[in-house]
Structure formats: structure tokens, C-alpha cells
Amino acid sequence: MSDGIRVADLNDIPEGAGITVNRAVTGTDDDIALLRDEDGSVWALNNTCTHETASLADGWVEKGWVECPLHSSRFCLRTGVVECLPATRDTVAHRVVVRGDDVYLFPGVPPGEEPR
Template sequence: MSPAIRVAPVEDIAEGEGLKVDRSVTGTADHIAVLRDDDGEFYALDDTCTHEEASLAEGWIENGQVECPLHAARFCLRTGAALCLPATRHIRRHQVEVRDGEIWLLPDMAPVP
């Protein structure tokens, strides 16, 4: 686990929106998408869809899921599980916390299997 990264004030990401954090900042293999569900909760997943090259930070977020903006694959925000075709592989999740009105990201630095 790497040191926590301060991402943005909470109000910078509206409900149902996402923010892509570049891998040059996170130090991870992929960029990380910080995603805010429509109930206000924050989640973080690898940004690139496991099906094709697409940014999940651009996706449609609601009801505990993010839908890829290109081909409509859906992932569970909590577990990263692939929920429907065309995605078949789950996506890596990362820890995210809200501290004093700021969003903090704790990237999972484990090597890619």
C-alpha cells in the first residue's frame, strides 16, 4: 500500500460523475478512475475497461455500478466484478476515503498478476 494521494475536494466530483487520476500521479500500471455513485459514495477502480480501450471515469455511474461509455460493459463499484458482456475480466479496485471534505486515494500497488 502506497501513501495516500489527495485527489480533490468532495464537491469537485458530482454524484454520478467520475475523475481520472493519471498513472504518473498514482504510480500504478493503469490510471485510476475515482467514481461517485448516485448515493454520494466514492469508489475507485482501474480506469481502463477490461474489454477495450475506454475510460471508466467517462462512464455512466449509478446504483453501485459503472457502465463503460463505449460498449456498455458494467462493473461493480464495490468489488470491481465484471457484471455483463462484453467484459469478462474483473477490474482492479482501490481504496478511497473522505477526510475533512477531501477525497483521498490509496492505490493498490500489488503487481499485476
């Protein structure tokens, strides 16, 4: 797993939006939302909002945050920390590396940490 799992082509993720990677591919308990901020950076969070069962990949991405499309809770792309109600629990952030146009996911590895 030290090389990560190739999960997308960079061009598949529009800036300001997200796509979903199925848990069968990632081996995680939840699907993963790959989210591309307006600066072009790519981030990964557990896909299901911690408030209700809405997809964060269907949310709005800007300025380092994703807003849930159901009730507008906001989560930090870097850490998964929730910023506002109605969600009160953080979500899980995962490490992403972009190599050329290939997007690699490191499930369970926090952003900024090296995989083991």
C-alpha cells in the first residue's frame, strides 16, 4: 500500500466538485469523496456526512471546505474537522497524492503522513 491505490484521473474531478470512490475499491468502511478545491488541489474524506446520509462528493467545494448538499454542514478538506451545525462530528480525512494526472489514495493514512 506504500504506493497508494490509483483511484482517478485528475481530469475526472472538476474544480469545485467531487467524485465518489466505492468502498469496494478502497477497502474502507465508507465510500471516499475525492474533492478538488478551486486551487486545483485534491483531497479525500469519508463520503457520508456525519449528520445524515448525504454524499459529500455531491457538495460544494471552495476555499478549503466542502459543504454538505443536504443541510449545509461544512468540513475542512485537510483535516475532516466539522465547522458548523447541524453536523457535530468530524469526518475522516485520507492522504491523496497526484502524480501527473493520476490520483492515488492512501486509505486510513491522514494527509501529510507517510504510509507505512
